[in-house]
Amino acid sequence: MIGRKHIPHYAMVLPFMALFATFFLYPIASGLYYSFFDWNATSRARFVGFDNYQHIVASRDFHDAMINLAAYVSITVPLGITVAFGLALLVDSFKGVWANFFRTAFFLPVVLPAFLAATIWRWIYAPNFGLLNMILGWMGVPSVSFLNNTGTMLYALIAVDVWVSAGFNMVIILAGLKNIPTHYYEAARLDGATKLQQVIYITIPMLYPVLFFVVTYGFISALQVFDIPWLLTGSSFAAYGGRQRALLFPVMDMMGRGFGGLHFGQASAYGFILTLVIVLITAGLFAVGRRRFAQ
Amino acid sequence: MNIARRLGMASVLALVLSPGAALAADPVTLQYWVYSDFAEGDALKLQQQFIAEFEKAHPGVKIVISGKGDDDLTTGEVTGAASGNPPDVFMNGLPFGAQLVEAGALDNVYAKWMAMPQGFRDQFDKDAIASCTPKPQTMYCLPYTGFNELLFRNLTVLKQAGIDTSTPPKDWAEWFEQMKKVKAAGKSAMPDQTQVFNSVASTYSIVGPHEEWGIDFAAKKTKINPETYAKALQLFVDMKPLASGTSRNDQATKDLFITNQLAFHVVGPWVDPTYRQAAQDSGLKYDFVLVPGAKPDQYAGIKAYEILGVAPGKNADVAWQFAAYVADKPQMLRWAKLLSRYNANAAAMADPEVAKLPLIAKSVEAVKYGLDVKPPYFVGAYPNCYNSIVTDNAAAVADGKTTPADGAKSLIKDLNDCIASN
Helix, strand or coil, rough: CCCCHHHHHHHHHHHHHHHHHHHHHHHHHHHHHCCCCECCCCCEEEEECCHHHHHHCCCCCHHHHHHCCCCCCHHHHHHHHHHHHHHHHHHHHHHHHHHHHHHHHHHHHCCCCHHHHHHHHHHHHHCCCCCHHHHHCCCCCCCCCCCCCCCCHHHHHHHHHHHHHHHHHHHHHHHHHHCHHHHHHHHHHHHCCCHHHHHHHHHHHHHHHHHHHHHHHHHHHHHHHCHHHHHCCEEEECCCCCHHHCCCCCHHHHHHHHHHHCHHHHHHHHHHHHHHHHHHHHHHHHHHHHHHHHH | CCHHHHHHHHHHHHHCCCCCHHCCCCEEEEEEEEHHHCCHHHHHHHHHHHHHHHHHHHHCCEEEEEEEEEHHHHHHHHHEEEEECCCEEEEEEEHCCCCHHHHCCCCCCCCHHHHHHHHHHCCCCCHHHHHCCEEEEEECCEEEEEECEEEEEEEHHHHHHHCCCCCCCCHHHHHHHHHHHHHHHEECEEECCCCHHHHHHHHHHHCHHHHHHHCCCCEEEECCCCCHHHHHHHHHHHHHECCCCCCCCHHHHHHHHCCCCCCCEEECHHHHHHHHHHHHCCCCEEEECCCEEECCCCCCCCEEEEEEEECCCCCHHHHHHHHHHCCCCCHHHHHHHHHHHCCHHHHHHHHHHHHHHHHHHHHHHHHHCECCCCCCCCCCCCCCHHHHHHHHHHHHHHHHCCCCHHHHHHHHHHHHHHHHHH
């Protein structure tokens, strides 16, 4: 029984609960419900059981999207964090104006609108006359169509993604670096530790909670990759994923099924499959992290 | 009948006959969604003028114009229809018509259309009206603006390649010879035509008959004939070493053209303002001609219309009146004069002041030969695997991964599988 004295407390959380239920719980429940229906958003929904799930899992596009995603995540997350870590160490080594300058410079891509970043990179990657091909041309390398060659498209995307995300991760890691007491490094130097040894034996262990956050966040973001490959490939709801679907990812496929094909039941089912994948990977990361913390 | 009663009856009659007066009692706000380039600069000013005129003639009606990107238009119209709150009057492209019908976003305006005076109905391009009318007594749109592709030629590049630019290439063979000369002069001849569905369709139109393009929705099969299509695929193979590597839609392609690095750009007339500006700013020398076909008396290129749709619901009548107003000749005449852009109002296009504008004159001529991009309209939605299968197939053949004949056969199979699985 709710005591009379608790009523004001419940009344105070009621606005939040109402908004939370309306804009968070209801869409999830509604999405789950429609994932079992054939529904084009306007006509009467038809119950199809698990057909949407089966249809998606059996489809060519889902298969390609998942393979692309696995390759993308396995490269972009470790590479992105390594680059961010390196940048953080670099910025941390500067003092005063230069530290501010480099921090701002590296963070700039984070605040750049995605369409602008993609436009810049489409120019850089352009065959024959793009910046990258010009440089390669000086070295005698023939022109590469980075965004249309299925062998290079994924790496071209990863380079853009690392460029965009490194600044964000760098700022977080930098904040972690500032919290490491300097006397650890002083003691290490007295013991004759090299710079590399200081990083391996002091910096990384002391940064573990921060790195855990960055890794987890990086995985969750990477698993939902959408805007940069969409823009780099000039995708629309009529055609997306680039040449031979080399940059097709699950969120793109989900959006295409929903707004391109009006299969909102399938799109909902797709969302839940992707959510399940993200939850499983995140749970795995937390399990590993918990074990590491326990040590 | 006394005078007071006669006055009363006359007032009622006036209310019924005057839409503006009838609507005055019931204030209404119409949401009018247009492509983003209709809501910028001079185009927006003219649209606002149309709106002001309509609002003045229809007291109580307020119209709010919103510019949207291509995907945002379709997404917003579909989700708006799903939530029961669609825009009242909106633009989109004919190829998306079936999808909007399926989503319930488009009202069947046939009765409203037939209620319009014959003079109003006669002013539109007949083919465009037919595209909006998939079956008897069913009409889903008013054709609005439109395009047929033209061949934009960089005259500086062509002269550097030793090509006489006084006459356009008479057919594909001559055009292809010019492309080879351009490449020999160290420039790019064409964008990569395999990258975008519309440029694949455009290339097909050089050699393929219109009736073999599109989907037979009753049979659930593509209409593409593999033997004819193999000829189109051969064109991609031929053009591959001569291409810039950029798609026809890339900003980079326009920049290459403007900086005298690209000879030909097959595209709609919307690039003309950019090229005209470049002609003023940097001395770009260019012209536009009909896209050559396989033989001297044939022409190619794709065509499509932007449509005006009206959402079903309580505002459908006044929304139709507004759509009819902006698509009417006086407005389309002003639109064509200001922007030099082709539209589906044939009467406006035939007006001497408009007909003498070079871009419009060429567009009016070109549209007679244009291939519909995704026919038939308003019958069925193209599955979202269709475009990528077509472009991937063209790219694979152009890259030499398969022969045109085998590529055409596999295309038919893949497209039919795609259509059947939808």
